[in-house]
Amino acid sequence: MGKEIGMLVVSHVNDIANGLSKLLDQVAQDVTIKAIGGTEDGEVGTDYARIQEAMDSFEEDKVWAFYDLGSAKMNLEMAMESSDKEVRLFDTAFIESAYTAASLIQAAVGEDAIVTQLDELKIKE
Amino acid sequence: MGKEIGMLVVSHVNDIANGLSKLLDQVAQDVTIKAIGGTEDGEVGTDYARIQEAMDSFEEDKVWAFYDLGSAKMNLEMAMESSDKEVRLFDTAFIESAYTAASLIQAAVGEDAIVTQLDELKIKE
């Protein structure tokens, strides 16, 4: 059973992205979760090309995106501008909000209710 | 040049802990950062023994602790009860607040000023 919303988590570090995806998979087996971290050559940073590719490769039309630090957000926004997906970007505590979202999407809670709950975790402008 | 405050970051996943430590090292070369993640056998969870050991092994008297999810906090609190260190536990957005703290400790900003800034990232009870 798939879900309507897929999740894209973007970190500056590949290990953080992969680790987060491991944490989320545990509570959200049926949610498609794609994790992108670090630069092309494994350094700390973000990689537009892989973010773009991951975003476009979801089967789901709706993609919820989470990021750690600001420059990941800029890459996400660039990718959003040229993507067909309906992407929603969350300026929330990275790990905690991705965990909350994954649990609630898995539990088939309605979108609005999830967004309300995530709003409490907003910490970035 | 060492700093007065060491940092302990505890995650449910080993990769997240190691990845975070990589992110922090980049901005805080002179801050002692210890990262503990996952259970003894590499599963998702937390490992009291390693947390306790890491906490006690700081040269610094002051240790600032950051965690991802609640059960990591319980282990940290247990460890604090039997530790000689002056440990301060932050109920803040994990990655973002650890990053902020590392930058500011590195820049030798005063403790109170850092705590004030971290308070804005408080999202856990």
Next chain:
Amino acid sequence: MVEIESLKKWIELYGEKVTENKEHLNQLDSDIGDGDHGSNLTRGAAAVKEKVSESEYENLSDFFKDIGMTLVSKVGGASGPLYGSAFISMAKQAKESDDLAVLLEAGLDGIQKRGKAEAGEKTMVDEWIPVVEALKENNLTNKVIEDSLQKTKDMKATKGRASYLGDRSIGHIDPGAQSSAYLFESLLEAGVLNG
């Protein structure tokens, strides 16, 4: 007054129950958490069994302390520090009392001190509170244990991982309450109360 031998039996039975019901506990936890409660406790029970079988205990306190420390170290989930704190707290209390109701009340205090959960938050505390009450009044029965367990079903979780689910946590039995029910069923079966 309780005897160490019957307590050993108690802990042994508890370990067997969580191990046999590992998948059931995992299932309950996967409904409202991360699905590892059974695996966590099975790992803990195996470690406790090994630890306890290696040792001769001259007093209750050392026995409880070994159990508590082992659970803290091996369980890996929230239930590790929680059950661990229960037994460590019982170890302290055992220096002053060997009354089971008094001991388990200290255990409950340990859990609440660690996890800060009150009654009604859909945690193991909701199993412990009525059991401790019943023990004090000398009428702990399987019915008390089972009724308290079922009551967690309608509660909304406000502590632990299940609290992320908000209202969606309603309608499921709390896994930690279930494992605590096994703990207290084992207590009855081991005949600790007839001691």
Next chain:
Amino acid sequence: MVEIESLKKWIELYGEKVTENKEHLNQLDSDIGDGDHGSNLTRGAAAVKEKVSESEYENLSDFFKDIGMTLVSKVGGASGPLYGSAFISMAKQAKESDDLAVLLEAGLDGIQKRGKAEAGEKTMVDEWIPVVEALKENNLTNKVIEDSLQKTKDMKATKGRASYLGDRSIGHIDPGAQSSAYLFESLLEAGVLNG
């Protein structure tokens, strides 16, 4: 009106400058950021050089677009999407104008659209704004470039990584303003304005 050949020269010189000054840019960034600005741009410059040398451009727009997309993909830090957006925005503008002031103003718009920084937030924007102003009035000089750069020193960062430092960001030149200064110095050196 600008010629593609002189613009190629411009970008080549810029690439050389960031590469030569890689350690200086890293040092500026390590004072108030994560110390990679020089490495980021050097990587980007090498990729741009390769890309541009492989291609024949019939119009400005394609040239700018290739630079922008390459920077976005290769730089890895915030400066990637920022410089990238500048050149992509210039590529769009180049379809309508070949006036350098107009083009660079579009570039600045691209940066601000992407990064949301205004004047005075201690970013590359604080180098771009005065330079674009001067270009419009036909009096861009090395002094304009250098003065704007120095002014970032007393600013407090409120955007980007340096903003985490709050007041501690004061007293340091912004690395992105420094690399932008190289960009505009190269523009003068390449003689684009004498075309």
